[in-house]
Amino acid sequence: MLTRAFLYILITLVTVSSAGALNASAAAALDHLRHVMDQYHDRFIVYEDVSAAGNHFHSWAKIPDSGAAVLMNGSSTDAPRRGATAIRAEFQNVAGPNFGGFYLLNGILPDGASSPQPNFGTVPNAGFDLTGATTLTFWARGQSGGETIDFFMGGVGRNAGSGDPESPYPDSTAVVKQTFVLTTQWTQYSLDLTGRNLSYVLGGFGWVASDTFNPGGAVFFLDDIEYQLSPAARAARLDQPRFLRSFETEAFQSQPPPVGDFDFVLRNTAYTYDNALALLAFLAEGSADGLRRARLLGDAFVYASEHDRFFDDGRIRDAYAAGDISLPPGWTPHGRAGTVPVAGYYVEATQTFVEIEQAGMSTGNNAWAMLALLSLHRATGDSHYLDAALRIAHFVQGFRQSTGTYQGFRGGLDQPESSPTARPWASSEHNLDLYAAFLQLARATGDSQWTAEAEHARQLIESMWDVSIGCYRAGTTDSATRNESAGQLRSDVQSWSILAIPGLRALHPGVLLCVESNHATTDQGFAGVISTRTKTASGSKGAPIWPWRMKRMGTW
Amino acid sequence: MLAQAQSTAPFGDGFGIAAASRDGLTTGFGFSFFRRRHVGATAWDVFAQLAFNPFYGIPVHRGEVFTLTPCRLLDTRAPGQGPALTSQITRALATVGVCGIPPAAKAVIVNVTVTGPSGAGYLTLYSGDQSLPVAATITFSAGQTRTNNAVLPVAADGVGTLRIYPLVGGNGTVHVIVDTSGYFE
Numbered sequence: 001m002l003t004r005a006f007l008y009i010l011i012t013l014v015t016v017s018s019a020g021a022l023n024a025s026a027a028a029a030l031d032h033l034r035h036v037m038d039q040y041h042d043r044f045i046v047y048e049d050v051s052a053a054g055n056h057f058h059s060w061a062k063i064p065d066s067g068a069a070v071l072m073n074g075s076s077t078d079a080p081r082r083g084a085t086a087i088r089a090e091f092q093n094v095a096g097p098n099f100g101g102f103y104l105l106n107g108i109l110p111d112g113a114s115s116p117q118p119n120f121g122t123v124p125n126a127g128f129d130l131t132g133a134t135t136l137t138f139w140a141r142g143q144s145g146g147e148t149i150d151f152f153m154g155g156v157g158r159n160a161g162s163g164d165p166e167s168p169y170p171d172s173t174a175v176v177k178q179t180f181v182l183t184t185q186w187t188q189y190s191l192d193l194t195g196r197n198l199s200y201v202l203g204g205f206g207w208v209a210s211d212t213f214n215p216g217g218a219v220f221f222l223d224d225i226e227y228q229l230s231p232a233a234r235a236a237r238l239d240q241p242r243f244l245r246s247f248e249t250e251a252f253q254s255q256p257p258p259v260g261d262f263d264f265v266l267r268n269t270a271y272t273y274d275n276a277l278a279l280l281a282f283l284a285e286g287s288a289d290g291l292r293r294a295r296l297l298g299d300a301f302v303y304a305s306e307h308d309r310f311f312d313d314g315r316i317r318d319a320y321a322a323g324d325i326s327l328p329p330g331w332t333p334h335g336r337a338g339t340v341p342v343a344g345y346y347v348e349a350t351q352t353f354v355e356i357e358q359a360g361m362s363t364g365n366n367a368w369a370m371l372a373l374l375s376l377h378r379a380t381g382d383s384h385y386l387d388a389a390l391r392i393a394h395f396v397q398g399f400r401q402s403t404g405t406y407q408g409f410r411g412g413l414d415q416p417e418s419s420p421t422a423r424p425w426a427s428s429e430h431n432l433d434l435y436a437a438f439l440q441l442a443r444a445t446g447d448s449q450w451t452a453e454a455e456h457a458r459q460l461i462e463s464m465w466d467v468s469i470g471c472y473r474a475g476t477t478d479s480a481t482r483n484e485s486a487g488q489l490r491s492d493v494q495s496w497s498i499l500a501i502p503g504l505r506a507l508h509p510g511v512l513l514c515v516e517s518n519h520a521t522t523d524q525g526f527a528g529v530i531s532t533r534t535k536t537a538s539g540s541k542g543a544p545i546w547p548w549r550m551k552r553m554g555t556w
Numbered sequence: 557m558l559a560q561a562q563s564t565a566p567f568g569d570g571f572g573i574a575a576a577s578r579d580g581l582t583t584g585f586g587f588s589f590f591r592r593r594h595v596g597a598t599a600w601d602v603f604a605q606l607a608f609n610p611f612y613g614i615p616v617h618r619g620e621v622f623t624l625t626p627c628r629l630l631d632t633r634a635p636g637q638g639p640a641l642t643s644q645i646t647r648a649l650a651t652v653g654v655c656g657i658p659p660a661a662k663a664v665i666v667n668v669t670v671t672g673p674s675g676a677g678y679l680t681l682y683s684g685d686q687s688l689p690v691a692a693t694i695t696f697s698a699g700q701t702r703t704n705n706a707v708l709p710v711a712a713d714g715v716g717t718l719r720i721y722p723l724v725g726g727n728g729t730v731h732v733i734v735d736t737s738g739y740f741e
Contacts, residue, residue: 022605022606023605025562025601025605026601026602026605026606028562028570028571029562029571029572029573029598029599029601029602029605030602031571032569032571032572032573032593032598033595033598033599033602035571036572036595244595245595246594246595246596247575247590247592247593247594247595248572248592248593248594249592250592262579262590262592263592271595271596273596274594274595274596274599275595277595277596277599277600277603277610278595278596278599280599280603280608280610280613281598281599281602281603281608283613284602284603284606284608284610285602285606371610371611371613374613375610375612375613375614376613378613379613432611433611436611436612439612439707440612440613442709443662443663443740448682448683448686448687448689448709449689451682451683451689451708451709452689454707455689455693455706458705458706459704462704462705496611499609499610499611500611501705501707502623502665502707502737502738502740503623503665503666503667503705503707503737503738504705506626506667506705506735506737507667507703507705523577523578524577524578525560
């Protein structure tokens with residue numbers, strides 16, 4: 001696991017701050033967390049950027065059929081209105097009477113499918129309830145100006161003229177359509193949805209162009225397609241469980257690695273660890289709104305624990321996708337409806353969705369989910385949170401190492417879905433997390449088995465203390481071997497040990513000297529610590545960040 | 557430094573905290589760091605500013621963990637506290653009223669030291685109202701002096717009983733020192 005930015009500085013601050021006083025820095029930090037939490041839920045987004053967490057209606061179907069002479073590229077970097085990308089749309093006027101366009105459908109994702117398929121109203125239970133949406137707004141610009149385009153929503157499975165149903169499970173509204181003439185400047189347009197029945201929406205957005213008004217064809221761009229919500233609908237959407245995306249990525253797309261890839265790859269990633277911390281930060285704030293937000297995050301963890309696409313044992317993945325807590329209606333990977341989405345990114349060139357952070361499943365991340373849920377249980381008394389923490393704890397017990405010189409709990413699994421393999425190594429940090437989590441669980445349940453498990457984790461931690469350097473080692477490579485690599489001495493293990501193990505400073509009063517000696521640095525005008533002492537002492541600077549590992553998988 | 561990171565361009569906006577001071581830092585564990593505003597780093601700022609311990613979901617100095625000046629609960633070498641523990645004979649230890657531990661204490665923070673064991677073995681410390689757990693608190697070899705720390709629940713019997721179960725090879729003996737530095741309520 002990961003990075004604990006500025007943690008040594010944190011420890012210093014802990015000793016000097018006034019408990020409970022919401023100073024300017026904390027208030028601003030909480031503002032940031034609230035912003036991140038709400039950024040995809042104060043409206044209903046169809047398209048923001050490619051792979052953005054708030055996007056919906058992912059099945060793009062040609063009109064009138066697959067042979068239509070139309071193109072769409074959702075990853076265009078040609079002067080997007082905002083963010084990294086826009087949609088480039090093109091109508092090619094081939095010979096003869098001609099028209100064509102695209103429909104952005106919710107579609108369906110049947111068991112075994114690797115990408116969503118169109119649904120024109122033949123499959124039930126596959127539409128969004130957008131009741132309370134007031135307008136559909138979008139931004140558009142023409143490449144040359146004068147492009148005349150019909151824009152619309154709804155009407156899927158209905159007669160285009162009469163609006164009468166023609167499919168068994170059509171859109172709940174007849175088509176809502178308006179023609180706009182574009183200019184070369186980004187301009188916002190809107191479709192009025194007043195009085196429409198939006199309880200079952202299959203077609204979120206669409207456009208059609210014809211040779212009548214575009215004899216030379218048409219190229220235009222679309223961006224920030226959104227349903228605006230009534231105050232009541234907005235409040236209801238903001239009250240839905242969800243995860244926060246971990247990083248505020250920059251508007252890079254298809255840039256050379258590593259920077260561009262980072263911003264592209266992690267655009268919608270919500271790490272479990274970050275979200276556990278966010279929950280705890282809202283609890284720390286102590287306000288009614290903070291508790292409400294903590295509960296929404298706790299509900300998201302409970303939901304994820306109970307609605308995995310593959311597993312039934314309550315485990316938590318290392319990362320999920322931000323945005324909605326469940327896949328769209330009608331999307332049923334492995335035959336399961338309402339599963340929690342995983343993070344990833346869409347590659348336009350190959351039209352492939354690449355999942356990330358699914359190549360492993362870590363005990364440390366599961367421990368952080370436990371820590372968050374158990375604190376929330378104590379704050380609310382809601383047994384759902386305790387029950388979820390217990391399920392996670394039983395999952396983590398599967399990694400208990402009960403033989404060998406170094407025991408504790410191993411790091412988790414690699415390839416958990418395709419070829420689950422238990423990791424041979426154990427992490428000091430994971431075991432610190434587990435120690436505190438098991439202690440909390442023991443106190444919440446009164447069950448002494450969790451005290452014993454805490455002690456088992458703590459024994460591994462203590463066996464990592466290297467008296468020769470006055471530091472905790474990062475962990476083991478297997479149950480017989482302590483990882484004493486010079487390049488893998490972690491700062492977070494030292495500083496976290498004080499927070500996780502009450503009374504630790506009595507045992508190792510100099511534990512923070514390890515950080516001062518091995519990790520203190522100055523970079524870019526910032527004095528802080530590095531996360532890991534690398535092989536060359538000056539080779540790494542600054543505070544830590546999260547890992548980003550990616551895995552291409554064939555399914556959502 | 558956190559305030560500086562929160563406000564200083566190019567990655568600070570006055571609200572979120574970036575995860576690193578520059579892009580592409582290596583970690584030694586196969587992943588890199590980038591300077592983007594980060595939920596985790598920002599949450600840690602909240603903890604720091606509010607003196608909040610996320611591991612236990614409590615304020616650092618206003619919650620249920622109470623620290624004590626290190627104090628000796630038991631020393632079997634001391635007059636009146638011996639003799640050394642004999643293998644498989646459990647010793648009960650009252651904690652309430654000793655070293656400032658109050659009746660409300662649910663668990664105590666201890667350092668356990670063994671010295672002069674006549675054989676290899678282990679000690680298991682556990683609550684006086686619970687059954688003997690599987691996990692040992694500290695293990696040792698013959699003649700070895702070792703120390704370990706632990707957080708141990710105490711019995712809700714009014715005196716906060718801890719039990720110490722020794723197993724020493726050759727049905728031997730071992731001296732035990734138990735120090736405390738705090739407790740949980």
